[in-house]
Amino acid sequence: MGYDIKRFLVPVNEGLFCGICRGVLEDPVQAPCEHAFCRVCIYEWLLTEHTCPEDRQVLLLHDLKPLFRYMKNDLNKLKIKCRNSLKGCNYSCNLEFISAHTRECKFEIMTCPNMECSDSILKMDLHDHLKECRDKSKMCAKGCGIAVSNMDDREHNCIQELRSAIEILRSEMVLQIENQKKEMENRLAIQREYMVKRESAMQAEITDLRNEISRISQKLKLLLDLEERRKADFDKMENERKELFEMLKNLQRQQRALNNCPNCQPTNNGKVTTI
Ligand SMILES: [Zn+2]
Ligand SMILES: [Zn+2]
Ligand SMILES: [Zn+2]
Ligand SMILES: [Zn+2]
Ligand SMILES: [Zn+2]
Incomplete structure (x- = not known):
């Protein structure tokens, strides 16, 4: 899938868009007819089709070639924002480095590694999340000192529980x-x-x-x-x-x-x- 045009800080040349997803080319390849596509987009297309989606010329998987070097260079130099900019990441860089950033971005969403949990969380929140992950018990956030599991948290009533503990x-x-x-x-x-x-x-x-x-x-x-x-x-x-x-x-x-x-x-x- 190509990059969303809204993420780019500079205007993007028409020739650098994918003919299938209409995004800016990601990991691009080109057909003998010189039409360029994201690798994922065209591979998926060719599972059911045997023609170029732009001009209907015959096209098979082994016909695909790397993008022209000059186009690849233009693509790599485009300034792009992190895909998590709406979640708060202010990072931007040349397109060629963005996938390295994405792997490390603290605003990426990830799945909790606990089998019992599988919550979706920001990477940056993993440490805190593991402390109160639902398959572990944790201390009541309101400070009553009673251990509660995440599941019980909503039904937990400090005063009542303290009262019964005192009793x-x-x-x-x-x-x-x-x-x-x-x-x-x-x-x-x-x-x-x-x-x-x-x-x-x-x-x-x-x-x-x-x-x-x-x-x-x-x-x-x-x-x-x-x-x-x-x-x-x-x-x-x-x-x-x-x-x-x-x-x-x-x-x-x-x-x-x-x-x-x-x-x-x-x-x-x-x-x-x-x-
Ligand atoms: Zn595409
Ligand atoms: Zn074509
Ligand atoms: Zn980021
Ligand atoms: Zn969890
Ligand atoms: Zn409490």
Whole structure:
């Protein structure tokens, strides 16, 4: 298919138009009758016809030749705009370079490479498109933070979804708190039971100790009584000893008096015998 005449920035010679599509020649060939056509246009024509579309002379595929060099040169030097100028591409160049630009033009429409998607997109938008391509999930564009697929995007309602997300979180938290409470209660019950046991054990110990103390104090009292009595006995014995000692001294005095008495004679063993 030839180039649209509107894309050219300069006037185009009549001889450089395709006789079939009426556009400016693209990849041109010419018939022996010197009529020129786009390669695609004439190949397609010759599938059903065997004549030149301009003058009805017999024409077969192998009759076609390259365009005259001078015509080819004229064609190549024509200034042409990018075919995507309406979409925003401002590029223009000589015709010979335009196909190289077209291959790289960011405003070309392409099909999304994702099999599930096959959206038509501008080449320049591919990167962004892949981020939110319909077979991938993406974040909600309104910023609620919920992942939505492109298909769901239209039905997605941030507030409703956030509300249900919060509801789920809340019920999870309630459950968690409930569980923690139960666990704490269990732990407290075990601790309480332990404390009660320990308290009664201590109570028993205290009772034992009290009994022990009262037994000891009774023993102590007995011992003190005994001591008292012993002391009394001791005092009594001491008194008796003193009395006896006194008596002995008296007796000795009496004996000495008797020894000096002329009426009394000492015995053989020298001891005094009282009469
Ligand atoms: Zn054509
Ligand atoms: Zn012809
Ligand atoms: Zn372009
Ligand atoms: Zn896609
Ligand atoms: Zn949202």
